[in-house]
Amino acid sequence: MVTVIYYIVDRKGDKQLENVLEKKYGLLTAIAMVIGIVIGSGVFFKAEKILVATGGNLPLGILAWVIGGIIMVVCAYVFAIMATRYEKVNGLVDYAEVALGSKYGYFVGWFMATIYYPTLTSVLAWVSARYACVLLGWNITGGEAMSISGFFLIASYALNALSPKLAGKFQVSTTVIKIIPLVLMALFGTIVGLKNGILISNFTSGPIAKVTTSNPLFTAVVATAFAYEGWIIATSINAELKNAKKNLPIALTFGTIFVVLLYILYYTGLAGAVSNSVMMKGGEQGAKLAFATVFSNAGGVVLFVFVVISCLGTLNGLMLGCTRGLYSLAARNMGPKPEVLKSIDPNTNMPTNSSIFGLLLSAAWLLYFFGANLVPVSWFGPFSFDSSELPIVTIYAMYIPIFVMMMAKEKSLGFFKRFFMPSLAVLACIFMVIAACYAHSKEIPYYLIIFAVIMVIGMIVNKKEK
Template structure:
């Protein structure tokens, strides 16, 4: 694959662009519902989730540029636990994590597009399918253009976030809505507690590790990747806290829970009027598409990064001569995302006797991998200062423990665990069948 295609701004934009853009617009009602409408607890969950991300990103930044191969997520599991463990982590990331996120963000992008243009709501799944295909094809055919698009959408998506923050707080002060939300609690049912609210914030903040999928393609990665992780994470936290404070100044809790994913439309229209709100909602849709673009960019590289570590030249590492992109990995990741989109559609058909949120479970389960990386830093990075080696990684490790606990409480956890066991078993069979051996230098 082509080396050093992206600069610091692209790496930062991947973090900001992937994290901000989908969850920020449709997870507020989930967080509020989990804490039974308690706005103070909801804000506390948002801040706590942000601190977990910041501690984790800062910890990983200490090692992100040291051994540049392909992905920090796989590279440092390999460094601390061996090639075989890294292989299975890579399989989970490339077969479950990335494709499932691509599918759900395709749906979110389509859902907001339908609402923006008053289209037939029955067309949302067809549009999701179209968005998913286009995002993969775009990133495969023109990876450089896709990178530039990622930078542009980062700038665009900050516009509605900043405007809601500023004008939402002003509106909340004059109308008293913000004070009302902070001083009262809705009687909404369905709770689940602070733990499930924290799991929803994990989805909000998910994506910072995705930028490491282009680690070996970043210019001067030892210097730029740590900067990107810290700067991007800080921007995200400030944006989230400000944005949700603005929303809580416009809508009361019961309105949030009633309108659910459409709450952002109601809030923006109340702030800026119908015509202006339609204009701003265009930016919301673009920001969601930007998130989809960044996830597809990372997903395409998934299996390539796993199987490029073997001596045998498997089909998974076939690279296009025209654009330097992995061909088979591209086709597999796109097919997997389509399968997961069908799984999400099963929720609408009530096939699982409950909401099987595959994407949120994937995000929560990934914190087990994060914990492994933090433990590696604590055990082996002796050259770091005590604060960098112990304080931040231990803080991140504790946060990961909370997220993992919340994941076990999520509906469908055991079904998800069984599904992952099957995926890893297939990976084991494939490795044995082709007698794949790892490169010595890896």
Template sequence: MSITKDQKLEAKYGLFTAISMVIGQVIGSGIFFKVDDVLSATQGNILAGLLGFLIVGISVVFAGISLANYAELLPREGGILSYVNYRFGETASYFVGWMYMSLFYPLLTAVLFTVSGIYIAHLFAEFMNFTPTNLHYSLIGFVNLLLFFSLNILHPKSSGIFQQMTTVLKVLPLIFIASLGILSVFKGDVNEVNTFSQLGNGVQTQSFWLLVAASFIPISFAFDGWYIATQISGEIKNSSKNLPKALIIGTISVMVIYIAYYLGVVFRMSGEEIIQLKNTYITEFARKFASDSGALLMQLFIIISVLGTSNGLLLASIRVPYQFVNLKKSKNFLNLDRVNKKTKMPLNSGVFSVCAIIFYLGFYYLTNTLPFFSDKNFDLSAIPIIFIYMVNGALFLGLFKLINKDLFQGNSLLKKIMSVIAILGNGIVLFGSASAANGLTYFVVNIIFILAGFLLMKKT
């Protein structure tokens, strides 16, 4: 069937589906395994962590408002790559596509599959006499990667069903823990050590606001993914109105849920205890309320949530190389533009992507085990998050020229004010990230990868 330029995608999704898309893409595994990183960054200061959630959350809300302007201009095409191409041209979209293929998607996918290994290993440890190590996490993550890759390639419909199921299940433990925290406040059952006057774990070496800034990197990881809903902008009914509403309502909802979850945890566990337990803090939290059965149930919920998020990223990752080589500025290599006739999937693209993910699985293992990285608390997952904030910041700045051309409906002054707030919020997060430990290193790595993109760029 031929496709003409005038053919439009069918508008089949309503406002509720769009909101669910925003919430479902953001809420995943990040919030579960980043709270301990937040408190480590703030050196146990609970209030600094809370302010970090507020600042990053508000910046995400205004970022969503600003990005929705591009959806108004591009009702048939969505996503960051399309917006960059429209505003800055083919060269800029090439480099974003390159970063998606070489760094952003494979690295994030590798991190999340490793996280799935963390929780599965600790679940096995409940029944078997062994102590989980980083090697266990990586090996289980590797096996999960191969299993879900096979599922996506051989039976993509089953993968889609699993994805829909996990979207609902992963919100339940967050609401449960948030409710426990709220009930604790009303009952006056909050532990005295868990007050906002707490200065930390007694080893603070930085000023309060630097501690707040240090929390931005792990919190930004937890909030990542809200912009994915723009991918289906052409399939949302009355997209110019419903997509902005979905981005606003969705991001506000996530911010409220995350803050409530954070408070629910820190009202019942000290910052020092969470830091010491690391990623297993949530299991011990559940054990306090419902003994071993509660801990087991919580682990199962989290494993399903992490696997759902991992599968969603893998689903996108295996298509990214195919999309990259089809950009006008990209060189075609390894026949990544081929689609398998039987599976109707870009098999070469998928294999290339999985190889990249396996590479990052290995490197993530090294950063967690080699003293050169672990002694410096090097966080590999921070690198792609900084990249997407840089791209979004450029898009927000680029709005002013479009607004001045009177391309949008509505109050142009209000749009400019919203864009300014989005830029400020984005800038604060980037500045805070740069000032945090290893922050400048994360920026340098991004720049090196961007420059490496010239290797596969067509010469004109």
């Protein structure tokens, strides 16, 4: 087994051997991570919201899926170019550091470790519990759902912290499983919809409900951001990926294109199973009804079990990135207590202390998500925001200066890779930020206050050794 060795140069110029992460993941695991992290909950969780945002206008909803997919593929391709050139500890943090220096790299890494990873991980724990509760006939926002959410969160942490190789195998297995209901619904839902006329009716009926947002397309695109997000987390294992400079770009490019095509086909198949009005009204029950309509009640239950497994696979991938969040900073002697957080367990080859901190942050954000979004009256008043969407838009905003500096610095690249694709990626990110301003205009000021406070804390606790 190949081992990656990092050296830290002290003030006297001596090399000190630091803790190491082994090269334990192959190309198949990397592709499974990209596909497995992205595919899972979002396509089920956000299908209802996209229909509601567009007033049941199916073509407009599909356009939102296409735009969101293009944004993902373009950004992933540009990072794939960078992945062929840089390999260190954590992909995105590495790229930010190379492009704009260690301070910006730390800023991005701190955001990902304290906001991005744990918010998405906590939401995925609840979404997994939500569909489990649908199967069991329980309340999706009550004590049952939150108890199952906590269990899923801890179980995912235990799998990644105690046996990272097993977590990788679980990621590959669940990726295969989660594709099954999407492919079957895309195929048979479309056939059934064409036979019974529901698909044509859904496509031609236009808006069937009043649109409550000022720009329904922008709101729908932001909703797709959650469904498409997660691919960047695959870059968190580049130090543990065999032949990372070759395999990571392949995984990013192939994985994201595959996801976009599958999502659009599934969304079309879903429209052939039930009417738009049923999906808009039923939410998670509407998805269950769609599977039951196409595959009978028994078949629908079995495939819905696959949906739960699909969500758990996404949760596993997110937790994989979450456990390495603070390690990516500590490996640079940055952040709080780097000598503690960069410690690697000799038996599991995992950053144990960083993993524990990641779990605690995920639990805290799960509590916030419940109090801000699931209770009848928010616990946090105006400081309540959708933690499944705004952190994702923030990371797109952070991509912009990286892409700009890539165009300025990567002089050995040709025009297409140096200027055309990064420029397209910048425009895609700007579009996503503008769309978020329309979709969450009232929440953004309060979210930015929370964001600023956490960033200031990060500046205070940074203990970088020069």
